[in-house]
Amino acid sequence: MAQESALVSGIAGRYATALFDLARDSGQLDAVAKDLAALSALMADSTDLVRLIRxxxxxxxxxxxxxxxxxARIGAADLTRNFVGVVAQNRRLFALADMIKAYGKLLSHHRGEVVAEVVSAEPLNEAELAQLKSALSSAAAGNVVxxxxxxxxxxxxxxxxxxxRMIDASIRAKLNSLKSVMKGVA
Structure with a gap:
């Protein structure tokens, strides 16, 4: 547990660690992760929900x-509803998005997964994602999500x-680099 709690910090980390411990002890890791993913998707789609939370x-x-x-509408498990209820009672809903991210980190670490965030200019197709996952898995020497x-x-x-580690192979980064080199020449 000490090793897992070192992955996350701050208020969001403390709450996420508590939820993770409860979910692990009750065998509900996946159910809570599913609930939190659904809640996160709702937050991404609804400015009204974010306004309410913040x-x-x-x-x-x-x-x-x-x-x-x-x-209740998304059919969240009792553990998730109780947890978010406590967060609301403690006036910590403003940190809910960070708690969800921290829970995801703890869950990935528990499963032995390494999370890779990939940002592209256009959506990647399944073949490109599979090829990228394969390359990152061999570089990370583990299962990459x-x-x-x-x-x-x-x-x-x-x-x-x-x-x-961050690798920025975007055209935007190359243009910015070229721009700074050109400023030095002029």
Missing amino acids: SPVFSREEQGAAIGAVL LQARVEPDLIGGLVVQLGS
Whole structure:
């Protein structure tokens, strides 16, 4: 446990570690992960939900009732609903997104997985993702889980973050580098 809690820190890390320990002890690691992924997706899609979670204007009762209704609607497990209820009662919903990320880190570490975040200018197809996963797995000497997202500002290429290592092979980075070299010449 001490090793796992060293992976995450701060308020989000403490809450995520507590949830992880409860989920592990009750055999609900995957169910909680599924609930948190669904909640995270809802937060990504709903600015109103994010406003509710982050705004200090709403009372803890209002936040708790609203987030409880959201969790009931997605069919979240009792452990997840109770956890988020405690978070709301303690006025810590503003850190919920970070708690979800920290839980994911703890779960990946527990499973022996290494998470690689891949950012591309356009969506990668299945063959490209499989090839990238294979290359990263051999470099990381372990099972790699890809989290891909699209960022059109890259123009082209990829940005890959594997643990503490980051490889920026985007056209945006190359253009910025060329721009700084050109400033030095002028």
